[in-house]
Amino acid sequence: MSDVLAASPGSAKTRRNPLTRDLLVRWSFMLPAIILMVALLAYPIFYTLDISFSRFEITSFGAGEWVGLENYREVIADYRFWDSMKVTLIYLVFALPIQVALGFFIAYLINAPWAGRGLLRALFIIPMVVAPVVAGGMWRMILDPLWGILNYWLGLIGLGPLDWFGDANLAMAAVIIIDTWRWTPFIVLIATAAMLALPKDVFEAAKIDGCNWWSTLWSVAVPLLVPVIAATFVIRWLGAVKMFDIVLAATYGGPGKATGVVNLFIYEEAFRSLRFAEAAAMAVIVLVLTMVLTGIFLRGSRKLEEWF
Amino acid sequence: MINQTKSILFRGIRRAGVAAGAVGLAGLLCTSALAEGLGTASAPIEVRIVGNEAFVKAWQQTLVPEFNKEFPNINVVFDGVPYTELLAKMMLDATSPDPEYDILLVDDPWVPQLAQIGALKDLKGSEIAGMTSADYDWDDFNAAPLAAGAWDGVQYAVPVRSNVLLRFYNRKLYQEAGLPEPTPAQTWDEFFAEAPKLVRDTNGDGKDDVWAIDTYFVREPLTPTIWQSILNANGGSLLDDAGKPAFANEIGEKSLETHKRLLDYAPPGALGHGFSESLQAFRQGMVANMFNWGSVYKSTAVDPKSTTLTVDQVGIQVLPVGTASAGTHRGIWIAGVSSKTEETEASWAFLQWLTSKQGESINAALMGSFPARKSTLAGTPAEPWLGPVYATLQQAYEAAETGHMWRIRSPKSDAAQQILADEIARGLAGQASASEALSTAAGKIEKALR
Numbered sequence: 001m002s003d004v005l006a007a008s009p010g011s012a013k014t015r016r017n018p019l020t021r022d023l024l025v026r027w028s029f030m031l032p033a034i035i036l037m038v039a040l041l042a043y044p045i046f047y048t049l050d051i052s053f054s055r056f057e058i059t060s061f062g063a064g065e066w067v068g069l070e071n072y073r074e075v076i077a078d079y080r081f082w083d084s085m086k087v088t089l090i091y092l093v094f095a096l097p098i099q100v101a102l103g104f105f106i107a108y109l110i111n112a113p114w115a116g117r118g119l120l121r122a123l124f125i126i127p128m129v130v131a132p133v134v135a136g137g138m139w140r141m142i143l144d145p146l147w148g149i150l151n152y153w154l155g156l157i158g159l160g161p162l163d164w165f166g167d168a169n170l171a172m173a174a175v176i177i178i179d180t181w182r183w184t185p186f187i188v189l190i191a192t193a194a195m196l197a198l199p200k201d202v203f204e205a206a207k208i209d210g211c212n213w214w215s216t217l218w219s220v221a222v223p224l225l226v227p228v229i230a231a232t233f234v235i236r237w238l239g240a241v242k243m244f245d246i247v248l249a250a251t252y253g254g255p256g257k258a259t260g261v262v263n264l265f266i267y268e269e270a271f272r273s274l275r276f277a278e279a280a281a282m283a284v285i286v287l288v289l290t291m292v293l294t295g296i297f298l299r300g301s302r303k304l305e306e307w308f
Numbered sequence: 309m310i311n312q313t314k315s316i317l318f319r320g321i322r323r324a325g326v327a328a329g330a331v332g333l334a335g336l337l338c339t340s341a342l343a344e345g346l347g348t349a350s351a352p353i354e355v356r357i358v359g360n361e362a363f364v365k366a367w368q369q370t371l372v373p374e375f376n377k378e379f380p381n382i383n384v385v386f387d388g389v390p391y392t393e394l395l396a397k398m399m400l401d402a403t404s405p406d407p408e409y410d411i412l413l414v415d416d417p418w419v420p421q422l423a424q425i426g427a428l429k430d431l432k433g434s435e436i437a438g439m440t441s442a443d444y445d446w447d448d449f450n451a452a453p454l455a456a457g458a459w460d461g462v463q464y465a466v467p468v469r470s471n472v473l474l475r476f477y478n479r480k481l482y483q484e485a486g487l488p489e490p491t492p493a494q495t496w497d498e499f500f501a502e503a504p505k506l507v508r509d510t511n512g513d514g515k516d517d518v519w520a521i522d523t524y525f526v527r528e529p530l531t532p533t534i535w536q537s538i539l540n541a542n543g544g545s546l547l548d549d550a551g552k553p554a555f556a557n558e559i560g561e562k563s564l565e566t567h568k569r570l571l572d573y574a575p576p577g578a579l580g581h582g583f584s585e586s587l588q589a590f591r592q593g594m595v596a597n598m599f600n601w602g603s604v605y606k607s608t609a610v611d612p613k614s615t616t617l618t619v620d621q622v623g624i625q626v627l628p629v630g631t632a633s634a635g636t637h638r639g640i641w642i643a644g645v646s647s648k649t650e651e652t653e654a655s656w657a658f659l660q661w662l663t664s665k666q667g668e669s670i671n672a673a674l675m676g677s678f679p680a681r682k683s684t685l686a687g688t689p690a691e692p693w694l695g696p697v698y699a700t701l702q703q704a705y706e707a708a709e710t711g712h713m714w715r716i717r718s719p720k721s722d723a724a725q726q727i728l729a730d731e732i733a734r735g736l737a738g739q740a741s742a743s744e745a746l747s748t749a750a751g752k753i754e755k756a757l758r
Contacts, residue, residue, distance in 0.1 A: 058403070145575075164577070255736075256527065256738070258737070268726055269726075272726050274722055
């Protein structure tokens with residue numbers, strides 16, 4: 001073969017041609033996906049970036065005069081933006097650990113083989129498939145201090161009535177409860193799958209060594225599950241940081257501004273106040289912060305994996 | 309339906325401007341020529357209207373057939389959009405090179421924004437004036453609702469579904485509390501003097517189960533309208549003559565405190581109540597008073613499918629009197645013709661019919677929509693229950709006109725209203741004092757309106 005190639009002066013060219021062709025064919029297969037990605041992902045991001053540095057022209061519904069960092073300065077000086085960031089942080093600090101801990105705990109509890117396990121897992125999917133706006137509206141009815149069933153039940157045991165939407169702390173609790181109801185099953189499903197994949201011999205060895213339920217959980221299951229827990233946390237973080245629709249349907253961001261998360265504020269600024277440029281600047285700030293924090297969490301999860 | 313489908317197809321072809329074959333093109337041009345104006349049986353015109361999904365479906369089913377009795381060759385098609393997305397959708401459509409809609413059905417504060425982007429035609433301009441019937445009486449409209457469709461001296465839209473904030477009261481609960489029926493002359497002080505007596509335990513279980521009042525308290529753009537109606541009734545205003553915020557003062561603070569004080573006599577959880585919740589509480593006989601939009605009267609006192617109350621039990625009047633006047637707040641749905649429509653004559657034909665004396669009466673009788681014309685309000689209503697409602701409505705229009713009881717008229721009015729929603733909500737929830745909330749709102753609104 002090498003003799004043949006050496007003998008022919010045009011052989012290098014003829015050998016490159018099939019390679020180029022092959023490359024072209026490969027890229028041509030990828031091109032539709034690339035075009036779709038650019039159209040659906042990159043374009044909106046660049047459009048948002050563009051209008052965040054411009055005055056928004058309502059007549060053309062696009063970027064007008066370039067204003068540099070003016071929109072960003074305006075947003076940074078707006079106490080409402082920082083208030084909404086604070087509310088988002090409070091929600092995340094409570095909701096994420098509760099959902100991850102509860103999800104893995106429930107998965108651990110139902111991990112033992114029993115007859116109704118399959119049915120229970122199927123039922124767990126229901127909250128996830130309920131549209132967030134429907135979930136918010138439904139829970140609004142359940143928690144309503146005047147008509148809701150929850151206060152009625154609490155009243156039977158001598159508690160309440162609780163003003164779920166009139167008290168700032170209870171309203172935040174209501175949002176966390178609704179979000180936890182929706183997303184804990186997702187974590188349960190991941191955790192269940194992860195637990196089923198754990199090596200059984202390790203648990204058998206722990207049993208032989210006389211480990212009780214708690215020490216098996218804490219010293220065997222948790223260390224083995226740390227990589228999955230970390231990954232689940234990051235996945236859930238990416239979902240939770242987008243919190244918007246449940247708040248819109250359940251509390252409207254109130255009472256006052258107690259549950260006004262940042263995405264609700266961005267939505268209101270854009271689509272109610274028609275301040276698209278300022279809303280775009282906020283969206284970019286949130287995007288950058290989310291990316292930075294996601295990077296930190298991913299790095300942290302790798303460190304955790306190394307430690308365990 | 310067949311005509312409508314044909315019309316949609318026809319319009320799609322025409323708007324797309326597809327080059328057809330010679331025969332097809334000739335046919336298309338011929339059809340296009342016939343379809344100008346008010347349409348013909350063989351070439352009907354389609355008029356598309358975008359509006360609030362809350363009521364346009366009913367209009368499609370009930371009002372359009374009435375219109376078609378006079379204009380059988382105009383197919384009117386309503387598209388309902390949720391209120392919160394409606395303005396953005398309209399703006400997006402109006403700024404596109406080939407808008408989908410011929411008529412825009414807009415809320416009270418939106419006309420300046422739409423006018424600024426050139427989305428609406430001047431209804432008193434030469435083009436439309438030439439298509440306007442000689443007996444279309446502009447002067448017959450009450451000034452307050454008609455002004456909702458005007459901006460900068462130009463009439464861009466006409467009132468099609470008028471509304472004002474009114475006070476609904478439950479006569480039975482007043483009687484049971486041993487109180488006389490309130491009158492339109494009742495002041496805020498008198499209202500609060502009676503309020504504690506209206507909060508009662510009616511079944512003897514030791515817990516209150518009826519309350520004095522429910523209205524908007526939740527964080528949303530319509531909640532400040534309650535505060536503003538109190539502000540206006542106390543002689544205050546949102547903006548001064550120079551267009552700068554004029555509410556961050558003693559009158560504004562007192563009015564916000566009054567709004568907040570209502571919570572003391574409202575059902576538990578009222579801080580999360582708005583339009584629906586207050587309506588539900590009133591219809592179920594749980595509250596003696598409700599401040600809400602007058603248009604809900606029919607579903608609150610007349611229609612047994614939606615209320616436990618009857619006409620005899622429900623009184624209606626303006627909001628209590630402040631230091632200057634009775635209170636109310638204008639909320640008119642107005643409709644204008646898109647500046648880019650190809651169907652100006654057909655579009656205006658529909659709007660003209662709907663807002664004529666005849667159309668307004670049909671709209672009022674069939675849909676319960678409130679009229680804007682003095683003659684309709686003074687005439688014999690279609691139903692006896694409308695009599696006191698129309699009298700109150702006329703009184704409210706006059707109060708609104710005198711006290712300028714409407715939202716900020718500016719292309720930035722929605723931004724200003726959202727700021728008010730945020731700050732009034734903080735004030736009501738006790739997260740800021742009335743003074744702090746209003747000062748913050750004034751500063752931000754001044755900046756937003758620049």
